[in-house]
Amino acid sequence: xxxxxxxxxxxxxxxxxxxxxxxxxxxxxxxxxxxxxxxxxxxxxxxxxxxxxxxxxxxxxxxxxxxxxxxxxxxxxxxxxxxxxxxxxxxxxxxxxxxxxxxxxxxxxxxxxxxxxxxxxxxxxxxxxxxxxxxxxxxxxxxxxxxxxxxxxxxxxxxxxxxxxxxxxxxxxxxxxxxxxxxxxxxxxxxxxxxxxxxxxxxxxxxxxxxxxxxxxxxxxxxxxxxxxxxxxxxxxxxxxxxxxxxxxxxxxxxxxxxxxxxxxxxxxxxxxxxxxxxxxxxxxxxxxxxxxxxxxxxxxxxxxxxxxxxxxxxxxxxxxxxxxxxxxxxxxxxxxxxxxxxxxxxxxxxxxxxxxxxxxx
Numbered sequence: 001x002x003x004x005x006x007x008x009x010x011x012x013x014x015x016x017x018x019x020x021x022x023x024x025x026x027x028x029x030x031x032x033x034x035x036x037x038x039x040x041x042x043x044x045x046x047x048x049x050x051x052x053x054x055x056x057x058x059x060x061x062x063x064x065x066x067x068x069x070x071x072x073x074x075x076x077x078x079x080x081x082x083x084x085x086x087x088x089x090x091x092x093x094x095x096x097x098x099x100x101x102x103x104x105x106x107x108x109x110x111x112x113x114x115x116x117x118x119x120x121x122x123x124x125x126x127x128x129x130x131x132x133x134x135x136x137x138x139x140x141x142x143x144x145x146x147x148x149x150x151x152x153x154x155x156x157x158x159x160x161x162x163x164x165x166x167x168x169x170x171x172x173x174x175x176x177x178x179x180x181x182x183x184x185x186x187x188x189x190x191x192x193x194x195x196x197x198x199x200x201x202x203x204x205x206x207x208x209x210x211x212x213x214x215x216x217x218x219x220x221x222x223x224x225x226x227x228x229x230x231x232x233x234x235x236x237x238x239x240x241x242x243x244x245x246x247x248x249x250x251x252x253x254x255x256x257x258x259x260x261x262x263x264x265x266x267x268x269x270x271x272x273x274x275x276x277x278x279x280x281x282x283x284x285x286x287x288x289x290x291x292x293x294x295x296x297x298x299x300x301x302x303x304x305x306x307x308x309x310x311x312x313x314x315x316x317x318x319x320x321x322x323x324x325x326x327x328x329x330x331x332x333x334x335x336x337x338x339x340x341x342x343x344x345x346x347x348x349x350x351x352x353x354x355x356x357x358x359x360x361x362x
Contacts, residue, residue, distance in 0.1 A: 005050035006145045006205040014219050022116040024051040026222055033223035037312045040191055040228055041355045044151035045220035046212050047190075053118035054144050054199055055111040055125070060135035062107045068264055069128055070101065071247060073257040077103035083175040083188055086255055087247045088121065089266030093273065094243040095250065097121050098235060100188060102177050110184070112146070112197075114237050128265070145205035147198050149217060150228075152355060154195030158185075161211040162198075169196065190225065192232025192353045230318065231311050233281065233350030239292055240279065240306040240320055246270060249322060251279030251349075275325060279306070281349035281359055282319040285332070286342040290319035295336040296344075300324035305335065313352045320349065329362025 002025040011018065016027035027048065029036060039045045057066065066074045072086035082103050088096045097117040102110040113121045118140075125138050149158050159166035168180040169187070174194075177186030184199040200208065213219065226236070233251075235241050241250040248256065248270060256270065282305070284290050290308030301324040308319030319335075327333070329348050334341040348360040 003051070005048055006202040007048045007050060007147075007209055010206050010209050011048065011219070014213070016219070016221060019222070021051070021222055024115060026051060027219070029221040029223045030219050033221065033227070034312050036218055036220040036224035037227050039218040040151045040193060040220060040224065041313055041352070042152070043216070043218070044149060044153040044157050044195070045218045045224070046209065047148040047150070047220050047225055048146075048209075049148050049197070050145040050202070050205065051115040052146055053113050053115065053121070054141040054146065055113060055122070056137075056139045056141055057109045057111060057125075058137045058139070059107055062109050062136060065129065065136055066101065066109060067262055069125070071256045071264055071266060073260055073262060074101060074103065074109065075260075076257075077101075079103070080105050081172070081177045083177055083186060085175075087241070087252055088124070089247070089264070089270075090243055091266060091269060092243075093246045093266040093269030095237070095241040095245060095247055095252075096124060096243055098237055098241065098252070098255075100186075102184075102186065104179075116238060141199075143202055144199050145202045147200070147205065147208060147212075148189055148195065149198065149212060150189045150191040150193045150195035152194065154193065154217075157212060157215045157217050158196050158198070160215055161208060190232070190234055191228040192234070192350060193228075193355070227309055227312060230307055230309055230320070231313055231350065231352035233320070235279075235320075236307055245322075246273065246275060248275040249277045249279065251320075277303070277322050278325045278327075279320055280323050280327065280329070281347040281351060282308075282321050282333070282335070282344040283314075283347050283351075283359070284317035284319075284335070284342060284344045286344075288317065288337045288340075288342050290317045290335060290337075290344070296321050296323060297334040297336065297341065298324060298327050298331070300326040303327075303333075311351060313355070314357060318351050319344070329360060
């Protein structure tokens with residue numbers, strides 16, 4: 001039986017087309033995926049991301065535990081509320097998951113991990129806890145729901161929907177969060193737009209969802225969530241990275257703190273295997289649609305599209321592709337689409353941020 005978020009019935013009442021998403025019953029769209037995409041870029045949309053798992057890690061050993069566990073360094077989080085994006089690696093240097101970690105206070109951290117990897121991640125966390133870090137509590141927060149509100153009008157709509165939240169959250173800079181009563185509000189997201197990701201008690205979720213809808217915030221399903229994150233150049237676990245792929249070949253070298261003298265799981269493997277591929281953006285020049293797993297032909301060797309699709313904002317097809325490291329932006333390559341070789345240009349992503357094209361052709 002499929003797992004359900006606290007908002008499942010609300011989705012159905014709003015006319016959502018529900019699908020199996022990694023064992024969860026989730027909304028694909030509410031009528032028009034393209035319209036939902038544009039509502040986020042132009043106004044505000046809301047996403048049910050309660051299938052993702054919140055894990056609180058607390059205790060005297062929490063800081064040292066996370067410094068060893070994550071490729072990025074939690075010591076960058078100098079103040080409560082600061083957030084850090086990181087990969088969690090296996091000993092081979094492959095990506096077990098990408099996640100966000102928040103510092104909530106001394107010895108208090110919060111992780112948000114992907115739904116598809118949640119149980120695997122939890123098991124890994126428990127295995128990594130040993131006698132070296134006895135003062136450590138790992139608590140999955142299955143009592144919480146999570147709603148993301150994204151778009152140029154998102155913050156204003158959230159402030160209207162949650163009494164007193166403006167004073168608490170308006171000072172936040174991107175990648176910062178704050179406690180507001182029983183809510184944790186973070187200025188983070190997966191769309192390339194401004195907004196909040198809100199963690200709240202599960203039994204509060206329906207009221208907030210309906211309150212936001214009454215203010216004109218559009219419900220958005222998985223379909224538009226994917227086109228928005230692709231335009232924003234944001235990786236999807238299982239496509240753009242996985243357990244067999246290094247973050248250095250997934251466009252995530254900026255999330256790996258190799259030079260701070262700290263040891264972490266997977267560091268030795270990364271140092272022993274320099275990247276020979278890189279993640280790059282593609283803009284299709286011919287007619288067609290770029291899709292995952294299509295082969296890319298370059299003078300430097302063969303590559304492969306990891307994520308691809310039609311960009312509603314740019315009105316053309318775009319992709320992320322893992323290519324030979326020697327390829328450069330501006331270069332024209334060929335993509336195998338069925339029985340044809342179509343021309344595409346390599347670009348520096350992201351493709352769209354804050355509603356506007358921003359890619360660089362080099």
